[in-house]
Amino acid sequence: MATLYITEQGAIVRRVDERIIVEHEKEVLADIPIIKVDQVVLFGRVGLTTPVIETLLEQGIEVCFLNQWGRFLGRLQPVQGKNCLVRADQFRAAFDAGQATYLARQFVLGKLKNMLNMLMRARREGVSLPEEPFLEINQAIKALPRAENVDGVRGLEGAGSAAYFRVFGNLLKKEFQFYGRVRRPPTDPVNSLLSFAYTLLAKDIASAVNTVGLDPYTGFLHKDRYGRVSLALDIAEEFRPLVADAVVLSVINRGMVVQDDFEQELGGAVKLKDDARKRFLAAYEQKKQSEIRHPYFKYRATYRRCMELQARLLAKYLQGEVDKYLPLVTK
Amino acid sequence: MTGTAPVREWQEDELVPIAALNQYAYCPRRCYYIYVAEEYEDNIHTLEGSYLHENVHQASEHLRGEKLQVRSVTLYSARYGLAGKADLVEIEDGQVYPVEYKKGRRGDWQNDQIQLCAQAMVLEEVTGRVINHGYIFYASERRRQLIEFTPELRAETLQVIQAVRELLTTRRRPPQKEGPRCQGCSLKAICLPSETRKILSCGEEEQ
Ligand code: SF4
Numbered sequence: 001m002a003t004l005y006i007t008e009q010g011a012i013v014r015r016v017d018e019r020i021i022v023e024h025e026k027e028v029l030a031d032i033p034i035i036k037v038d039q040v041v042l043f044g045r046v047g048l049t050t051p052v053i054e055t056l057l058e059q060g061i062e063v064c065f066l067n068q069w070g071r072f073l074g075r076l077q078p079v080q081g082k083n084c085l086v087r088a089d090q091f092r093a094a095f096d097a098g099q100a101t102y103l104a105r106q107f108v109l110g111k112l113k114n115m116l117n118m119l120m121r122a123r124r125e126g127v128s129l130p131e132e133p134f135l136e137i138n139q140a141i142k143a144l145p146r147a148e149n150v151d152g153v154r155g156l157e158g159a160g161s162a163a164y165f166r167v168f169g170n171l172l173k174k175e176f177q178f179y180g181r182v183r184r185p186p187t188d189p190v191n192s193l194l195s196f197a198y199t200l201l202a203k204d205i206a207s208a209v210n211t212v213g214l215d216p217y218t219g220f221l222h223k224d225r226y227g228r229v230s231l232a233l234d235i236a237e238e239f240r241p242l243v244a245d246a247v248v249l250s251v252i253n254r255g256m257v258v259q260d261d262f263e264q265e266l267g268g269a270v271k272l273k274d275d276a277r278k279r280f281l282a283a284y285e286q287k288k289q290s291e292i293r294h295p296y297f298k299y300r301a302t303y304r305r306c307m308e309l310q311a312r313l314l315a316k317y318l319q320g321e322v323d324k325y326l327p328l329v330t331k
Numbered sequence: 332m333t334g335t336a337p338v339r340e341w342q343e344d345e346l347v348p349i350a351a352l353n354q355y356a357y358c359p360r361r362c363y364y365i366y367v368a369e370e371y372e373d374n375i376h377t378l379e380g381s382y383l384h385e386n387v388h389q390a391s392e393h394l395r396g397e398k399l400q401v402r403s404v405t406l407y408s409a410r411y412g413l414a415g416k417a418d419l420v421e422i423e424d425g426q427v428y429p430v431e432y433k434k435g436r437r438g439d440w441q442n443d444q445i446q447l448c449a450q451a452m453v454l455e456e457v458t459g460r461v462i463n464h465g466y467i468f469y470a471s472e473r474r475r476q477l478i479e480f481t482p483e484l485r486a487e488t489l490q491v492i493q494a495v496r497e498l499l500t501t502r503r504r505p506p507q508k509e510g511p512r513c514q515g516c517s518l519k520a521i522c523l524p525s526e527t528r529k530i531l532s533c534g535e536e537e538q
Contacts, residue, residue: 085504296530313526322530324530326533
């Protein structure tokens with residue numbers, strides 16, 4: 001089961017028998033059995049015929065719409081089971097300051113620990129790094145249990161991440177420059193890749209969250225903002241260093257993406273050219289399907305499965321079946 | 332019209348699917364996932380099971396010797412509030428009895444027997460005859476097993492009908508019971524029994 005990414009502007013997606021056909025000006029770009037696909041992601045101007053939409057929905061395959069630059073626009077969601085019970089518990093927890101603070105803390109704890117582990121690993125591999133970011137991230141981790149509310153947690157998250165991003169550039173083995181995180185819009189290649197990777201990650205976690213019956217739009221750490229998949233962004237925190245940052249580092253360090261693969265737009269935003277974007281999507285997909293040994297359960301699982309596991313474990317916490325939410329932290 | 336008059340009118344959500352009895356007797360939590368939370372993961376077992384059923388379910392009647400066989404019989408009991416299907420109903424020497432097809436072999440749990448017994452109870456209501464036995468055909472053993480509808484089995488079946496009705500109407504999630512049944516359960520990846528145990532038993536700091 002895989003994600004089908006369609007980036008060709010003007011492409012048309014149709015159904016022929018039990019297959020998905022992607023066409024562009026009468027030329028067949030892809031021809032895939034429907035059973036091999038579990039998600040379809042469209043970038044920009046891609047057309048879907050009604051029969052293909054019907055079939056995708058019937059088969060429980062969701063369709064995500066991103067604009068041509070990779071910004072998430074929304075999704076076409078197949079009917080869900082009637083698991084509204086778990087949503088009721090989620091909403092209750094979202095309005096309970098104590099529970100919301102606890103969960104916010106756990107998401108940030110996972111993120112900061114994974115950031116710290118990533119820097120430690122780089123140092124073991126010979127990257128020279130100053131001592132301060134380690135101290136600062138550790139301090140933020142230690143202070144988390146004392147954060148009294150979600151705002152306090154967010155402050156610590158900001159401090160820890162800033163320390164991490166101050167040295168993230170040191171992990172790059174190619175000529176790319178990186179001086180810190182710049183969002184909306186990213187004005188350098190590395191930030192542009194990071195933003196793109198975070199969008200893909202949030203999309204995948206939103207679908208995991210949805211499979212479990214949770215509402216992707218109601219979060220704890222991220223404030224509900226209309227149209228934002230806040231819960232997905234919450235769970236994404238722990239996966240950012242593990243999946244998104246790791247993919248960005250590996251495509252750059254292995255030379256799969258080079259300076260020439262980026263173009264600057266008029267407004268200063270930097271984006272990947274089409275070809276490189278395809279390579280990046282493939283690298284991201286590969287990372288998602290790669291297996292790790294699960295730190296608590298000791299079996300092998302893909303990151304993709306880990307995302308669903310975290311969503312299921314969160315649902316168990318919200319339904320009172322377990323008494324804690326443990327973020328995924330890997331060494 | 333034959334059969335007994337309805338004992339009561341059943342609301343749609345009070346009607347118990349006969350197949351749900353089997354799931355419940357196997358594990359109440361599994362029944363909850365499938366019939367309440369509508370989480371259903373097909374695995375090899377359930378898929379093969381449904382192919383097997385497709386063959387059996389081509390509603391048809393044909394005579395084999397003196398035996399009349401009716402396949403895929405829709406069952407409804409006004410008395411017990413049950414609805415479902417029997418894979419096969421046979422009529423032989425004036426006796427009526429259900430036959431249920433199962434992939435695999437007989438398990439240690441009473442679940443298949445309970446499902447069959449419920450089918451028989453509905454058939455009794457519909458035909459007005461007493462049914463003392465039926466059969467379960469286990470595909471991997473390639474033979475029929477005789478099941479007798481003893482008073483104990485009937486009592487247990489009634490209990491399970493009650494329990495399933497309560498589950499469907501209250502929608503209360505039964506506790507997870509990690510045990511040997513989880514081994515063959517296709518919903519393990521959703522229910523996560525061993526993972527839950529590990530989380531409950533570890534301290535926050537250990538992570
Ligand atoms: S995994 Fe075990 S406890 Fe969970 S539904 Fe299956 S049999 Fe029941």
